Amino acid sequence: MENTKQLLRNLPKVDECITQIENFVGPEVPTAIIKQVVQECIETERQKILFAQHDTTMSNADWMDFFLAEIERKNRVNFRRVINGTGVVIHTNLGRSLLSEKATNALAQAGGYYSNLEFNLDTGKRGSRYSLVEKLICDLTGAEAALVVNNNAAAVFLVLETLARGTEVIVSRGQLVEIGGSFRIPDVMTKSGARLVEVGATNRTHLFDYENAISPETSLLLRVHTSNFRLIGFTSEVSAEEMVVLARKHGLIVMEDLGSGCLVDLSKFGLPREPTVQEIVKAGVDVVTFSGDKLLGGPQAGIIIGKRDVIDRVKKNPLNRALRIDKFTLASLEMILRDYYDTECALKNIPTLAMLTCTSEVIKKRGYKVLRKIKKEIEAKCHSCLVSTVSRVGGGAMPEYSLDSWALALKPLELGLNAFESALRRLPLPLIGRIENDIFLVDFRTVQDRELSELSVLLIDFFRVERAV
Numbered sequence: 001m002e003n004t005k006q007l008l009r010n011l012p013k014v015d016e017c018i019t020q021i022e023n024f025v026g027p028e029v030p031t032a033i034i035k036q037v038v039q040e041c042i043e044t045e046r047q048k049i050l051f052a053q054h055d056t057t058m059s060n061a062d063w064m065d066f067f068l069a070e071i072e073r074k075n076r077v078n079f080r081r082v083i084n085g086t087g088v089v090i091h092t093n094l095g096r097s098l099l100s101e102k103a104t105n106a107l108a109q110a111g112g113y114y115s116n117l118e119f120n121l122d123t124g125k126r127g128s129r130y131s132l133v134e135k136l137i138c139d140l141t142g143a144e145a146a147l148v149v150n151n152n153a154a155a156v157f158l159v160l161e162t163l164a165r166g167t168e169v170i171v172s173r174g175q176l177v178e179i180g181g182s183f184r185i186p187d188v189m190t191k192s193g194a195r196l197v198e199v200g201a202t203n204r205t206h207l208f209d210y211e212n213a214i215s216p217e218t219s220l221l222l223r224v225h226t227s228n229f230r231l232i233g234f235t236s237e238v239s240a241e242e243m244v245v246l247a248r249k250h251g252l253i254v255m256e257d258l259g260s261g262c263l264v265d266l267s268k269f270g271l272p273r274e275p276t277v278q279e280i281v282k283a284g285v286d287v288v289t290f291s292g293d294k295l296l297g298g299p300q301a302g303i304i305i306g307k308r309d310v311i312d313r314v315k316k317n318p319l320n321r322a323l324r325i326d327k328f329t330l331a332s333l334e335m336i337l338r339d340y341y342d343t344e345c346a347l348k349n350i351p352t353l354a355m356l357t358c359t360s361e362v363i364k365k366r367g368y369k370v371l372r373k374i375k376k377e378i379e380a381k382c383h384s385c386l387v388s389t390v391s392r393v394g395g396g397a398m399p400e401y402s403l404d405s406w407a408l409a410l411k412p413l414e415l416g417l418n419a420f421e422s423a424l425r426r427l428p429l430p431l432i433g434r435i436e437n438d439i440f441l442v443d444f445r446t447v448q449d450r451e452l453s454e455l456s457v458l459l460i461d462f463f464r465v466e467r468a469v
Ligand SMILES: *Cc1c(COP(=O)(O)O)cnc(C)c1O
Pocket: 151, 152, 153, 154, 156, 179, 183, 224, 225, 226, 227, 228, 257, 258, 259, 260, 290, 291, 292, 301, 302, 395, 396
């Protein structure tokens, strides 16, 4: 047992360590990183000695391992690609929607080259970034005018701030929802300066509830898609058409926060029926907002569409500048929207739609490709087989709906399931799956065809390396 003073004296010298590491790792690692790591590691050790948690001097080799592990950690890119084996298609934590190939190419173009972002090529004068997608959105939705902002939360806020600040907005109690990530309709309303007037009961709201609540202070009737929340049983809500008639009678605006905002009727492909954006526009709703990266399958964006005079007012709001979308969003959104001119193209090219409408036979074939490659290779370490399972739409859309799917079921022989799940999550290419009934599942609905061989190699390599439990 050495005394504290002696232990502190034995701590390595920062400069010597830096030189030693530099010689070992070569010029790839910036000296700034090496220096910071050395200082942090030595400081950590000093604290341990001072608090009597460490009573031996570390060997040179121990120090080197400590430094290199920390350097590796610091050097690792934080924002990384993962394989989504959860089966949740619109997975908000894993980046929501994947873009089509055309859309990702457009991102690279927008980043690597100058563009006509705010330059009118016909007139040679300053242009508007919004005009680049406005006509497209109007064509596809039947709306008179459109505007795109940072996300749907921003869209809802901007519209309310423009149209309802200092006035009353009537909302059904059945629609006062929290969407997740702390987006709550009543809170957004307060921030926008509008006064919330709740009507009806949680399960039932009638047209007369709205009518009785209308006062000289009322400016707007708001409808909110309940997204990740469903009321069942003895329920009723007022239709968009009925609300439009009521609003006209009193000179009010009807707004709908549609949430996901789907342009294709997915019930034709076996999914539950959701009102499409086109139907809401057709019903006469004055202003509709929805996300770009939920069922639409595009980049993060908030799309605002509606009557020209209403949208013009929103466009003039100076807050717009704070909520505006960047060139990457615009570039990729345009490509995604263009595919919607032809529904077949949209279903084939837009990954979110392709994954949602993929049949379980196709998914099963994907699974067999991987199983065939890995089964023999890993059988000494892990049981593997294909099992039928169910995937979810995600993104707050169709919350109670299950899509039939197939998953790779893995059960390691020595490793505990939680340790297994965590180890896969921390690989250089992380694999995210789910544990269900004591097996680890990789749902192939959300694994891309181009990822199948990577997935096989990843699992084979994982079990090839002897791992400490
Ligand atoms: C998801 C959602 C939002 C928030 O949209 P973001 O694009 O995530 O900002 C708002 N309202 C409803 C009804 C939603 O479903």
